[in-house]
Amino acid sequence: MALLEIEDLTVRYGSISAVRHAAITVGTGEVVGIVGPNGAGKSTTLGAVAGLRPPAGGRVRFDGTDVTGWSPDRMLRSGLALVPERRRIFVDLTVRENLLVGGATVRGSERARLLDEVGDLFAVLRARWNTSAGYLSGGEAQQLAIARALMSRPTMILMDEPSLGLAPILVDAVFDLVSELRRQGRTLLVVEQNAVRMLQVADRAYVMRSGEVVAGGRSAELAGRTDLFETYVGRSAL
Amino acid sequence: MTELVQQTVDGLGRGSEYALIALGIALIFGVMHLVNFAHGELITVSAYVAYLMFTLDLAWWAYAPVIVATAVGTAVAIEFVAFRWVRGAPDFTMLLTSFGVHFVVAALFVMFVSANVRTFDRPDWITNTVSLGGVNLEVFDLVTIAVTAITLLATVYLLQRTMFGVSLRAAAADFDTARLMGIRSDRVIRGAFILAGVLAGIAAVFVLMRTGRASPTAGLTPMLKGVLAALIGGLGSMSGAVLGGFVLGLVEVLLLARLPDGWVGLTNGIVFLGIALLFTFRPQGLISVGHAERV
Secondary structure, eight states, rough: OEEEEEEEEEEETTEEEEEEEEEEETHHHEEEEOOOOOTTHHHHHHHHHHHHSSOSEEEEETTTEEEEOOOOOHHHTTTTEEOOTTOOTTSBHHHHHHHHHTTTSSHHHHHHHHHHHHHHHOHHHHHHHHSSGGGGHHHHHHHHHHHHTTTTSSSEEEEETTTTTTOOHHHHHHHHHHHHHHHTTTTEEEESSOHHHHHHHSSEEEEEEEEEEEEEHHHHHHHHHHHIIIIIIOOOOO | OHHHHHHHHHHHHHHHHHHHHHHHHHHHHHHHOOOTTHHHHHHHHHEEEEHHHHHTTTOGGHHHHHHHHHHHHHHHHHHHTGGGGGTTHHHHHHHHHHHHHHHHHHHHHHTTTSSSSSOOOOOOOGGGGGTTTEEEEEEEHHHHHHHHHHHHHHHHHHHSHHHHHHHHHHHOOOOHHHHHOOOOOOHHHHHHHHHHHHHHHHHHHHHHHHHHHHOTTTHHHHHHHHHHHHHHTTTTOHHHHHHHHHHHHHHHHHHHHSSSSGGGGGGHHHHHHHHHHHHHHHOOOOSOOOOOOOO
């Protein structure tokens, strides 16, 4: 059984359907990407799963439970953490404090243990523990956003455009991090415009365009379908 | 020189009251984006409780904890009765609600107590002076400054070293993201009101000791000064609010002391002009507030 099942999901902004009848599944330990051009409905889909936007139709099941329309707070407590688009770290707080906020849903002693664990995983962050997060580079800030999500001890992580706004060298670092999380057996659903890089690190992927899922399958298969990319994503994604 | 030291201490004493009130206003603004014009009601209600204690012939040492508890209770009650229902509404709606609370509380005191000012005896020691290095300083100013310093240090510890404080600062920086991280909005907002209540309560003790008056608008002037201090410091900045309070207190006292006799009435006007000038060159106030990127 899939850990996350999105069935027939429709999300509207007023009278406009941003997502129409989307169906996506993510299995335990899988890294699944959602790729597509700007305005395809990728982030809206993720937002509806995370509880940021109520679906107009369809169903979201997480770990066997119907979680459709749950609040972000409830989703987080059920084990689904979101790394938001553009990171949204707290720039006035230190790196350590940002991580503590990420662990707001866990007990104090557990929070301290997780902080230590995350510090081991992100040596760059541990070195800058008491630095104001506003002084981090884009790549470090992205690491912090991901580390902050890990602090809630999630069963699954949703990532919204993790490479957005980063310099090419930092984009590599972010995808290396996704690969590392995959090696650790974490379950990820990643929305990403950089289709080529996403397909290199994901087990499976879905292609969205104009609010609809137009293709899905193993990353290696999708990467070989140049016709698909030329039609739906654009030549630049290749 | 002696005069300047005396005036500076006097200004810091007055500024202490403003700083405590302004910090509470900044805390509420941080988590609710609300300039809380009902903040003065914490002092108004406390003033009547102080008057009640006076009529019961209780000792002044008992006033302080009761006044602080009253301010906290009033803050929690106002949040529960008024602001909880408009949370998430446009900022303008919350602003109008805070005005509404101010007018309703004032009207209730006029209707059920009196529109007249009630006076009560102030403790004897507040007019005492102490000589330090040849400079005569008011004991009241020194006590106010010392208690404020301890209160601010305790507040800094709470905000920097506890999970509640970190959550509150995160919520003040970016409320939506803080909620996304699982921080419970109810707890943070209630906590902010309680902390603002404690700060206003301590300020109320000093204001009431100095004025010895209770009236339906007893909290209006301290609240306005607190809002001004928070604006000077940079609305939303907690350290800025404290700085703004001390700056405002110092400027007021120095103007009152240095202006020619016939010009003293212009003090508030000059202060406002000064603030307008400050905002011309630093619209963000003395301390800029950083915010997390918003999507």
